[in-house]
Amino acid sequence: MVDVAKNLHDVQKRLPDDVCLVAISKYHPKEMIASAYAAGQRVFGESREQELAEKVEALPNDIEWHFIGHLQTNKVKYIAPYISMIESVDSPKLLREINKHAARSNRVIDVLLELHIAEEATKYGFTLDKCRDFLEVGEWRELSNVRICGLMMMASNVDDERQIRQEMLTAKDFFNEVKERYFADQPSFKQRSWGMSHDYLIAVTCGSTMVRVGSAIFGER
Numbered sequence: 001m002v003d004v005a006k007n008l009h010d011v012q013k014r015l016p017d018d019v020c021l022v023a024i025s026k027y028h029p030k031e032m033i034a035s036a037y038a039a040g041q042r043v044f045g046e047s048r049e050q051e052l053a054e055k056v057e058a059l060p061n062d063i064e065w066h067f068i069g070h071l072q073t074n075k076v077k078y079i080a081p082y083i084s085m086i087e088s089v090d091s092p093k094l095l096r097e098i099n100k101h102a103a104r105s106n107r108v109i110d111v112l113l114e115l116h117i118a119e120e121a122t123k124y125g126f127t128l129d130k131c132r133d134f135l136e137v138g139e140w141r142e143l144s145n146v147r148i149c150g151l152m153m154m155a156s157n158v159d160d161e162r163q164i165r166q167e168m169l170t171a172k173d174f175f176n177e178v179k180e181r182y183f184a185d186q187p188s189f190k191q192r193s194w195g196m197s198h199d200y201l202i203a204v205t206c207g208s209t210m211v212r213v214g215s216a217i218f219g220e221r
């Protein structure tokens with residue numbers, strides 16, 4: 001049996017106080033989420049709309065749900081009424097769609113822009129140049145029902161700590177660059193979401209403010 005409360009506590013005590021732990025509960029049953037909730041955890045992350053909807057329905061309503069997976073534009077309308085943060089905005093089109101449905105729900109939805117820095121060809125996200133272009137064009141400034149709160153990335157899934165560190169530091173430098181250029185007057189642009197079960201301790205030495213930890217809390221999927 002996986003001891004969710006103990007695992008959660010072990011992760012939490014390794015994290016600096018100012019780093020937000022997002023417990024990634026995808027593919028795990030709601031009973032396990034309830035155990036983490038009972039142990040004090042309130043922020044959870046899911047990657048599929050349907051699975052998330054079922055969990056939201058069954059679990060306490062003071063949970064903050066983060067969406068962390070690739071989000072199809074036709075699914076935005078289902079999560080817009082309640083999602084607390086969408087961490088995986090990987091295209092201008094998706095951001096526009098989130099803005100539209102947030103407006104219909106009378107909300108401002110917090111989002112992160114997902115960067116593609118890792119070597120893996122399959123990962124979603126803006127390349128640094130695409131992200132620069134997107135911010136420079138400036139259409140995002142008119143989207144008043146989304147608030148861009150920072151950046152998210154996944155490092156390559158490798159054992160080489162140096163490579164992981166280098167990718168995370170690239171993301172940190174990029175954060176500083178765009179913070180200065182586009183968000184200097186916006187204190188809400190402050191989140192650097194990197195670090196998963198195998199690399200969150202590296203992430204906190206590379207400027208992470210938000211780690212997304214799944215299997216180290218809930219066990220293997």
Ligand SMILES: *Cc1c(COP(=O)(O)O)cnc(C)c1O
Nearest residue numbers: 024068196197212213214215216
């Ligand atoms: C699944 C997932 C995680 C958590 O991964 P673990 O290795 O289980 O900690 C974090 N971020 C994203 C984007 C994910 O899809």
